[in-house]
Amino acid sequence: MRLTCPHCGERDLREFYYQGDAVALNRPDPDATDVEWDDYVHNRDNPAGETRDLWYHEGGCGAWIVVTRNTVTHDVLCTELASDLKEASA
């Protein structure tokens, strides 16, 4: 698999570290309900299809990247800087 780092361009998988679902970008309010926090901390979908994950360009520029990919076809559909997404939603 090859991923396109928004800074560095297309790179080999070995340069990246997989963190997990991109849920960290949607942290609930401190006063959110236990159910919401339970969801945020523990519950993950395991989709056959499109998924959004956080990857770290560890062997490269050090950027956190949100990768949208399809777990069935293995297509990588989109890569974005997590910082850009966070700023856009702020």
Place this chain on the structure above:
Amino acid sequence: MVELRAKTPCEGLLPLSVGEVSLTEELPVSLSMVTARAGRVEACSDLLKSAHGMAMPKPNRATGTTEARAVWFGRDQVMLVGPAPSWSLKNEATLVDQSDAWAVVKLEGAGAEEVLARLVPIDLRGATFKRGHTARTMLGHMTVSITRVGEQAFQIMAFRSMAKTLVHDLQRAMESLAARG
């Protein structure tokens, strides 16, 4: 009294020459990580230009010469290689002295590209990776910064603690290339 003696990162390891490729240690006077404050990249770039004659390089690019080089290291971040940083930079950037933290080597000669092709997962051939291009990538299992500084010359930076591994990996690749004749 104990007498402490300063050693360079690659002391006792370099210089090295195998076939047509040579590996030598570079000893910049100073290494500084310059990270622009949030949203202040252009202001930081202007300061860098007035103080050191180089604007902030764009991603995957390096500017300057052997005496003073600015190497892109990450988002809004450059490594200033050579001169001690001007204090004026602190107004728009965070400065971190990394002078003793990196082993800096120069791989030079016909075949330098082929040596790196054995170790690095990106295309460093001259057609795509020209003079002034730089990359944060891997060399073997190490994260490194690789910059083309000449037609057949690369500057490679790795963590100082990995200096011996860096030289070992490069030496093995140089020997394997030379063995093919």
